[in-house]
Amino acid sequence: MVKALPRTLIIACGALAKEILHLKKMLGSAGGSIDLQCLPANYHNRPDKIIPGLEKIIASKGSSYERILIGYGDCGTGGQLDTFIKNNKNLLRLPGAHCYAFYAGLNEFDALMEEELGSFFLTDYLVQFFDTLIIKGFGIDRYPDLKDMYFANYKRVVYLAQSENEDLQARAQAAADTLGLDYEYRFTGYGELAFTIETFSISENANV
Amino acid sequence: MSDDQDEEIILKDLDDDELVEQMQDDLYDGMTAEVSEGTQILLDRGWDANAVLTDALVEGMRIVGIDFRDGILFVPEVLQCANAMKGGMSLLRPILAESENSSSLGTYVIGTVKGDIHDIGKNLVGMMLEGAGFEVIDLGINNPVENYLEAIDKHKPAILGMSALLTTTMPYMGVVIEEFDKRGILKELPVMVGGAPLNQEFADAINAHTYGRDAAMTAELAKVIVGKNR
Numbered sequence: 001m002v003k004a005l006p007r008t009l010i011i012a013c014g015a016l017a018k019e020i021l022h023l024k025k026m027l028g029s030a031g032g033s034i035d036l037q038c039l040p041a042n043y044h045n046r047p048d049k050i051i052p053g054l055e056k057i058i059a060s061k062g063s064s065y066e067r068i069l070i071g072y073g074d075c076g077t078g079g080q081l082d083t084f085i086k087n088n089k090n091l092l093r094l095p096g097a098h099c100y101a102f103y104a105g106l107n108e109f110d111a112l113m114e115e116e117l118g119s120f121f122l123t124d125y126l127v128q129f130f131d132t133l134i135i136k137g138f139g140i141d142r143y144p145d146l147k148d149m150y151f152a153n154y155k156r157v158v159y160l161a162q163s164e165n166e167d168l169q170a171r172a173q174a175a176a177d178t179l180g181l182d183y184e185y186r187f188t189g190y191g192e193l194a195f196t197i198e199t200f201s202i203s204e205n206a207n208v
Numbered sequence: 209m210s211d212d213q214d215e216e217i218i219l220k221d222l223d224d225d226e227l228v229e230q231m232q233d234d235l236y237d238g239m240t241a242e243v244s245e246g247t248q249i250l251l252d253r254g255w256d257a258n259a260v261l262t263d264a265l266v267e268g269m270r271i272v273g274i275d276f277r278d279g280i281l282f283v284p285e286v287l288q289c290a291n292a293m294k295g296g297m298s299l300l301r302p303i304l305a306e307s308e309n310s311s312s313l314g315t316y317v318i319g320t321v322k323g324d325i326h327d328i329g330k331n332l333v334g335m336m337l338e339g340a341g342f343e344v345i346d347l348g349i350n351n352p353v354e355n356y357l358e359a360i361d362k363h364k365p366a367i368l369g370m371s372a373l374l375t376t377t378m379p380y381m382g383v384v385i386e387e388f389d390k391r392g393i394l395k396e397l398p399v400m401v402g403g404a405p406l407n408q409e410f411a412d413a414i415n416a417h418t419y420g421r422d423a424a425m426t427a428e429l430a431k432v433i434v435g436k437n438r
């Protein structure tokens with residue numbers, strides 16, 4: 001008889017929801033033991049909200065699961081997310097400092113930064129919501145002068161693409177034009193997000 | 209707040225206290241032209257440039273800082289406020305530079321560390337330090353230890369500040385401090401650190417002299433360090 005896989009909860013940044021659901025589907029029966037719960041994607045710009053948000057979900061439903069994958073990188077918590085994970089049983093997080101790193105691959109991301117420190121990264125999610133998150137979110141629509149205050153130190157936009165989608169590529173190019181930056185395209189797929197979720201879903205304990 | 213939004217306020221009709229309060233409101237609303245106008249009116253009334261800076265501009269920005277910390281104001285609004293303050297400061301700077309009694313509190317060298325090009329917070333800190341009376345040397349972004357060493361040699365600062373916004377670049381602050389220690393600089397030079405992902409615990413762990421949570425607090429702490437406060 002096949003032993004049932006442990007019940008698994010993924011608590012993730014809302015910006016990863018679509019990708020994680022897709023991976024879960026691709027995992028077939030192994031994906032069946034995984035539930036996904038997301039925190040609002042805008043916690044991205046308020047990293048101090050991430051840990052309290054996780055605590056709330058873990059307190060309300062964590063006990064129904066044998067293990068929990070935190071769908072975040074460090075994401076600007078200054079190492080506090082790692083301390084939180086160490087102090088709680090059966091938790092694990094995605095590798096790297098942020099989604100740009102685990103999509104590109106940690107070494108590849110470092111190489112991109114080494115090559116040009118003035119790189120601003122886009123993902124499928126960021127391309128899709130560029131206007132809402134970057135243009136409106138940072139007030140560039142209301143105060144166009146702010147564009148230079150934010151991006152004066154930047155040289156290029158690097159679109160780390162999760163899917164091969166021509167519409168998104170055109171929009172990423174347009175985003176670069178709006179910011180007045182060079183444009184580069186890299187197809188990354190789901191990178192280490194896929195690897196982590198696949199290994200996590202088939203292993204029997206949390207320490208993958 | 210008032211409903212009579214369109215009832216125009218004539219700044220020069222206000223008495224000093226009302227005007228200062230109005231300037232703080234205008235600064236909060238990011239109204240550069242009005243803040244500059246108020247600054248000029250106070251100067252024309254014979255106010256000391258230092259008093260205009262402290263009572264109207266710095267105090268206004270301190271309030272902005274509190275509401276930013278509490279999540280009432282966001283980055284774009286804060287940047288508008290900073291622009292308004294800059295407008296006022298550009299009128300005061302030449303006067304302050306000329307006046308005999310504008311005793312500088314000393315030089316403060318500040319820069320974002322190597323690998324990091326976030327600079328909004330650092331720029332705000334620099335502005336508040338200038339407002340507090342420091343001569344600020346801004347090294348900009350992406351500074352390796354060599355840049356700090358060179359600046360120490362050249363400017364003999366009273367305090368050195370480092371900023372980092374990325375979890376991956378904060379450890380470099382420790383590298384710089386260690387190098388200062390090796391060279392015997394750390395004994396004499398107080399090093400302040402700041403940036404959103406930092407906290408007191410981290411500052412202690414890397415042996416920094418002082419952690420600055422925000423720009424207003426940093427200016428106050430810096431004054432204490434040079435012995436010019438309370």
Ligand code: B12
Nearest residue numbers: 076121326327328329369371374375402403404420422423
């Ligand atoms: C604005 C912002 C940007 C702007 C930067 C514009 C600029 N010119 O600086 C833009 C949009 C360009 C940007 C780009 C990126 N960013 Co950014 N950014 C932010 C954001 C939202 C706010 C930072 C900020 O300016 N705050 C406002 C100021 C006023 O606050 P502050 O910096 O904390 O400064 C105050 C205090 O900390 C203190 N202080 C600051 N410095 C100092 C120094 C001293 C000496 C002292 C005493 C005190 C002190 O006083 C200041 C004033 O009160 C943060 C999230 C956050 N909330 O922190 C992410 C954040 C820092 N960014 C992040 C990331 C990942 C990036 C990018 C990689 C994203 C991308 N898509 O490419 C790039 C960087 C690429 C590169 N090449 O390095 C992450 C970092 C994650 C991590 N693991 O570390 C964060 C945490 C967002 C997130 N959760 O993902 N970013």
